[in-house]
Amino acid sequence: MLEEVAPIESNRKIGKGTFLMGFRSTSLASLTRPGQFFMIHFGRATKDPLLRRPFSIHGIQDTNRLMILYNIVGKGTSLLSALREGDPISVIGPLGNGFTLPRPNERALLVAGGMGIAPLLFLTQALKRVQRRRIKMFLGFPTSQEVVLTDQLKDLDIDLSLTTEDGSLGTRGLVTDLLDQYLGQELTERPVLYACGPAPMLRKVAQRAVAFNLRCYVSLESHMACGFGICQGCAVKTSSSKDKPYYYVCQDGPVFSAEMIDWEAL
Ligand SMILES: Cc1cc2nc3c(=O)[nH]c(=O)nc-3n(C[C@H](O)[C@H](O)[C@H](O)COP(=O)(O)OP(=O)(O)OC[C@H]3O[C@@H](n4cnc5c(N)ncnc54)[C@H](O)[C@@H]3O)c2cc1C
Ligand code: FES
Structure with missing residues (x-):
């Protein structure tokens, strides 16, 4: 540091x-x-x-x-x-820890809500260097007015699908609707999910990952006063409260494997 x-x-x-x-x-x-x-x-x-x-x-x-x-x-x-x-x-x-990259033959599926795109563009750049498979991304915003970066993402030659909640650009609905549609098809491969966005979106992605037995990494946000484990202001409840009741987002995260988090408490 x-x-x-x-x-x-x-x-x-x-x-x-x-x-x-x-x-x-x-x-x-x-x-x-x-x-x-x-x-x-x-x-x-x-x-x-x-x-x-x-x-x-x-x-x-x-x-x-x-x-x-x-x-x-x-x-x-x-x-x-x-x-x-x-x-x-x-x-x-x-x-913080950063993302664990998938194996070269695994497919990465990125799910971003709004500013959740911030860390996922850097991840996309890194994936492009190691992945043989085309990267898939579902990206959602409230309306077309908030949409940013689609040109840059197209330049990276990824398989991009866009949603807006009011349908003013891309498909109408939530970004997690695209994930549901995708997982509802007969899956010929098991993608590794990477998600960043508002807590309700992440909760839904994590639930789908558990239901479909997929590896899933989420990047969490919380209020942070110090950023390196001193103030304890960024604690989130773990799913296995007996061993360790809380993780600190700054030190243990911000990226967590989805099953590590108590999503009902978040
Ligand atoms: C690990 C991490 C990475 C982040 N990366 C980005 C990023 O790349 N781009 C970006 O725009 N933002 C990012 N954020 C969020 C960003 O830190 C906050 O938006 C920023 O601290 C707000 O500061 P402020 O002084 O403008 O707002 P404040 O005056 O501090 O707060 C304004 C409002 O925003 C709310 N708020 C502030 N911080 C957060 C938070 N972390 N989670 C939820 N609500 C919050 C407050 O409760 C308040 O209602 C990240 C947060 C974390 C923890
Ligand atoms: S921000 Fe201070 S402990 Fe995490």
């Missing part, structure tokens, strides 16, 4: 309330795996908010340009969106 201050290279709006930020760090890029995250503090000597905020690593370009995809939801992300080229951010990371 490193702490670095890096100047922002780019920070541009790519959708409704959604920004894509890039900064360069050869040392952080060389250590980072898909599914890990950074704790970021904004701008020069800002005391409000005092705490860093966690962000997934969205991708690496040109070997050392790290990308962060984020939505404005509150004070920290609003401050982040106001930063310009050359402004410094303070970054601690990489943190």
Whole structure:
């Protein structure tokens, strides 16, 4: 884990309330795996908010340009969106465990809801290097206004299916409806599921994985004050509460095998 201050290279709006930020760090890029995250503090000597905020690593370009995809939801992300080229951010990371990649002959099926696409694009880049099979992705947003990154995903030549809840782009419905349709067919292969998105979506994906006996990795979000196991603010209940009642999302995750989590408690 490193702490670095890096100047922002780019920070541009790519959708409704959604920004894509890039900064360069050869040392952080060389250590980072898909599914890990950074704790970021904004701008020069800002005391409000005092705490860093966690962000997934969205991708690496040109070997050392790290990308962060984020939505404005509150004070920290609003401050982040106001930063310009050359402004410094303070970054601690990489943190967390990252995704376990499938074997080369297994098919990866990625399920992303909204900002859940953030860590899955980096995963897609890594999968492209090791997988012989075409990667399949189900991607869902509330409406066409929130849809981002579809061109970049098409450039990666993946088998992409899109949903919006109001049907304004792609298939109408929830992203998990696509998963249900897919699993409802006679499966000729057993995909490994990778999912990131809101908790109700992840719960549904995990339930399907159990029902169809599929390996499934979920990337969880929780409130984080420290990012490395000190504050205990990111605890989630485990499914085997006798051995270990809680996992810390920052240290034990953020990626978990679906059966590790008590989904009713989440
Ligand atoms: C491991 C990890 C990776 C993440 N990766 C990304 C990413 O790549 N892109 C991205 O946009 N966001 C990501 N997030 C969420 C991001 O950290 C929060 O949106 C951010 O901290 C909000 O800061 P804020 O100061 O703008 O909002 P705040 O003022 O802190 O909060 C605004 C509102 O958002 C809610 N909120 C804040 N954080 C969370 C959270 N973690 N889970 C649920 N609700 C929350 C608050 O309860 C409040 O209602 C990630 C979170 C984690 C734990
Ligand atoms: S964020 Fe502090 S223990 Fe996980």
